[in-house]
Amino acid sequence: MESKIDRFRVLTAAWLGLVALTLVGLGLGEWFREARWLPLLVAAIIWLKGALVARHFIESHLAHPFIARLLQGFIAIAPTALVLTAFFGDTLARWATL
């Protein structure tokens, strides 16, 4: 049984972080719309937001290893695919052509 610790401040900080990352991501997306490195930045923000929710809302670091790995893996898939598509899109399209 875990100790009864009030996590309100941690949860609030995580929520504020998620809101800030959402707004910052939008602003950067608008300002650097044509930048070649934008997908890298967006991928980093996706990963960071997913990790925030997993760690502070689900408490994945205290969860069963399967759950922790499932979440870690899922959070990493889309950012990785985004970077691969942005920089190796033609190769990916060739591999995925029937």
Next chain:
Amino acid sequence: MVAAVLHNSPEIPVADGRRIPGNKGIWVGITCEIVEFVVLFTVYFVARAHFPDAFHEGAQRLSVISGTVITLLMVTSSYFIACSVNAIRLDRHRAAVAWLVAGLVIALGYPLAKFLEISWNLAHGIDGSSGIFFTVYYYLTFNHLVHATWGILGILWVLARLLFHGYSAGDYTGLEALASYWHATDIIWLIIFPLFYVLA
């Protein structure tokens, strides 16, 4: 025998001291949900690799305000529900009810925002046949809406149980299971949002 199996303790410890948030059943469901969306994201990235221009131009036609509002609704309802779990752990029943009601009210804003977004889309000539980007956008976001609707129904059920003192500091498995499902659905939206609304 059956009663003994069903009467789990709120914390399910495993060998190395780690635990299962909620219960095993919800994690079977969450795993299936994740597998489903991995397949859907695979289709998204394959389509994006084949038609980069369509994805670049398509994102500029969507309502960024709608996507942002839905994102803020999702993270805020997730936060409120996490606070409800925190409150019940501290044996603050009334606070747990209040946080869950707040989470429900905010969560209900999602289908409303989506309805307004679809109306806006249709008014601007955007439907499922408007091109590859919009086909992928509609099936991915509608799928997420379906999953969120199940979550909202789950919130209603858990709220009813919580109102009748079905959960306490000694047993809050159901509330935490619902919270885990909603947080996982939140993570999926946090991936969908930049893929369709930010990468314009």
